[in-house]
Amino acid sequence: MGKTAPNILFIMYDQLRFDYLSCAGHKTLETPNFDRVAARGVRFDRAYCQSPVCGSSRMSTYTGRYVSSHGAAYNNFPLKVGEITMGDHLRKAGMDCWLIGKTHMKADSEGMARLGLAPDSVIGARVGECGFDIWLRDDGLWAEGPKGFYDQRRSPYNAYLREKGYTDHNPWHDHANAGIDGDGDIASGFLMKHAGKPANIREGDSETPWLTDRAIDFMEAKRGRDPWCAHLSYIKPHWPYIVPAPYHDMYGIEDIQPVVRSDKERTDAHPVFDAYLHGKLSAAFSRNDVRDVVIPAYMGLIKQCDDHLGRILDYLDETGQAEKTVIVLTSDHGDYMGDHWMGEKDFFHDPSVRVPLIIADPRSEADATRGTVSSKLIEQIDLAATFVDMAGGKVADHILEGRSLVPLLRGEESEWRDFAISEYDYSTSPMADRLGLAPRDCRLFMVVTERWKLIHAEGGFSPMLFDLEVDPQEFTDLGTSADHAEIIAQMYDHLHHWAKRQSQRTTISDEEIRARRQGGPEQVGILMGYYGDEGLPEEFTAAYQGKATPVEEN
């Protein structure tokens, strides 16, 4: 199976907007290395994450299943034991699946204990690490507050920095994610006013180059041991928004693209969106002074990512591995950057829910599509099915809910999905309290078609609706427009068809079900609907024939 399979270098950035790449149309940010991969492959221009927030988005990508199907609906909601991952599917197809970087995986330790899975066993470690074998796990969130560290693990990156001579308590924060202010004090990147300062670290020691080096180490170690799948998963350009020199001042206010927002978005806003508009992030990112300092830093972080992607591409080219290595570039979600009066992600406007997705398959079968752009509706869960397909495995479509993109990469026209889905659970957020909602009413669903985007909110609200053709900027919410009742009904039909999907029948394949239609029960003696033996093939009754022993004789 795996013999002729390519390697898969599955690179994920964190919080990288779909349109902050020059190949995706950014006017002032040059990303020649992303563009280089796009020129070699297909850029999918309408790819959506399954949830616009790290944890749940990633759990979908790593299981190939919708958020409602795996249940890890928000950051640090554990992925329940028993869920089958990309790694499980790939190993079955004969390909190892390694992690280098971030997953945001929270292990279901209660479930593991219930099943007696030791976290330090091979199986337990994979279950606890979302199915990956760990080359390096580093989620890149070594924040610390009065209740201790956000991430309780040992920090490989902090260990590295200490080895390099950064002796502060938490060099991840104090150096990689902070500058120095005029008084010589730590200027935390968590305060956005510091975004324009250079991070107090040698560029080569910052997170992106560090992880890139680890990825090259990995590929060196694996030379001659093809094929492999490696998930190289960066924390950047995720906040804290601060970047080392020379990237800190590579962009200025003049490089910022026009903000996408309209006063009418705040008038009569949908109650859930309105709750977001009253939040702290909205207040901050609606300020031009915030955008003016943050966006150039964010662009610098992306530029740094691009430069180090170049190192990887060069390494693959120079070592002859490029021709047998599929490269996948994507992000777990976007970043509003003040568009729609919003900061971060967490809602369904394009800057948040659309993701960059570029796949370059070096094999000749994909020659027809090199350098093309596909506008098919892609869901990020398609990646798991794609990788299994590339590994030469059979896509277990009773488990994996996405579809292999291999036919699209080969330019083989085929019918494709009519709509894509994304979900969001804001039950732990301040918005939930503001709206006074019970946890399970704090759920949003997005349905997007070629032209329309509907956002459904549980809890008794009307929906939001955008006409992406007439209103690509998503300013005009048509969710209560009587003229659009029919469209809204159609969009709900999609949602409800999807909601009734069979997502949990994961232990038996469609193929096996069809096989069982062939008179299975009679073959094992279950005879139903027979009065006499008319119509009953003799072989079926053989086991039941013979002389009876009258009970008195027993």
Next chain:
Amino acid sequence: MGKTAPNILFIMYDQLRFDYLSCAGHKTLETPNFDRVAARGVRFDRAYCQSPVCGSSRMSTYTGRYVSSHGAAYNNFPLKVGEITMGDHLRKAGMDCWLIGKTHMKADSEGMARLGLAPDSVIGARVGECGFDIWLRDDGLWAEGPKGFYDQRRSPYNAYLREKGYTDHNPWHDHANAGIDGDGDIASGFLMKHAGKPANIREGDSETPWLTDRAIDFMEAKRGRDPWCAHLSYIKPHWPYIVPAPYHDMYGIEDIQPVVRSDKERTDAHPVFDAYLHGKLSAAFSRNDVRDVVIPAYMGLIKQCDDHLGRILDYLDETGQAEKTVIVLTSDHGDYMGDHWMGEKDFFHDPSVRVPLIIADPRSEADATRGTVSSKLIEQIDLAATFVDMAGGKVADHILEGRSLVPLLRGEESEWRDFAISEYDYSTSPMADRLGLAPRDCRLFMVVTERWKLIHAEGGFSPMLFDLEVDPQEFTDLGTSADHAEIIAQMYDHLHHWAKRQSQRTTISDEEIRARRQGGPEQVGILMGYYGDEGLPEEFTAAYQGKATPVEEN
């Protein structure tokens, strides 16, 4: 916790119709022992199974979750590893949970292997046995055909019979489920023409008394080791329809209740129902000669169940255990017995989908409801929540989808559900081939309210609709009635609300979610939306303060 909890004797019959009990209105079948329990407790008159077929119904009852939630949608579809069972919940509440009899559980051996769970370990055995500790497992289906036995396990019942001197190859079939014909040959109970013959076995050796004895053994062994939950799970009155003397001729044609069927059901029948009407079971059970011989045998089997229930009640009374033992009587589904031109179960008319449910709680808190009938809409998944509640545990309502019936048993009025759901997967059936449907389109959903019952079929069909008030016999399908468009829309609203439920977020409770709303991220150093430190409590920044070490010095 478990200290003052009662024992729970959870008795399930198999294929016992809700209305074949004298307390439920049967005119000719006296079931004084069922009635005795009903007089001590509450009879729920509108209880529904979650799927009208053994395996999926039971997996719902044993997990407390809908079929769509656990995924074991039909007989012998394995219950996926990781699903949490009644037994898991009860043990957490300090109560053991034992099995005596049938579960129809198919273990997810692939999933167990993936997680390294040895079937003979304590944990592996529980996972493989649907969370029960096994006093005795016997599914009562020791059928054998050209491809061997339906059930590959060792048969405890056959072992018992051999010990008792029944030496035939498969005494379960040749004696317990067969008579003798005029030539002295085995007259298999699988051929319904033999239903009137006495089974060729001493009554005391037949399945119902045998399992009753094992239950009494269990209760004897556990005396002084309260509390326990025991699932006493009979195969009867399930087919083969044949019963030993004296039950074989206790009822005659004159005792058969009028058949509930109408010619108009076969005119313009819904396509899926029509496929059933063209099946072998429909052909057989539409014949009066079949009903005339099968129904008296079925009544005899129930009468035998009632007599042996009497032995259990006597035992509990005589040993003083009655006052500390809750008794629960139910069935996994019903039996059409020719009503609606149907045999067996597998569809959603009342004879198939409604189940008997009687709960007698001896504790004084339940005095107010003794001998009453409740017409609340009950789903069988309510039992798991009920038992956890009785055991003194906290009902994990992020996992368990049913509701505790304890408040109803205590006569505490409370708001209750407006609709109940049942599901059916016919993907392995001949009907699937007849309709030419892909496996995942072969799914039916029933939504029932106080007055209406809607049946939705995937695959592009219109629904079926019955007005239970005007048409309690369910003869008139209003699924395409323009006059009922509004009702149909309301019923679909229920279905779709249910379909969007959060069924897989099982690793974090609503309580924990509410707790996380209280500024969790900031407490661990995640500061979002701050430009400067305005509004930021000082403690949050403490970890990020201090003199910076310029990078050159590192």
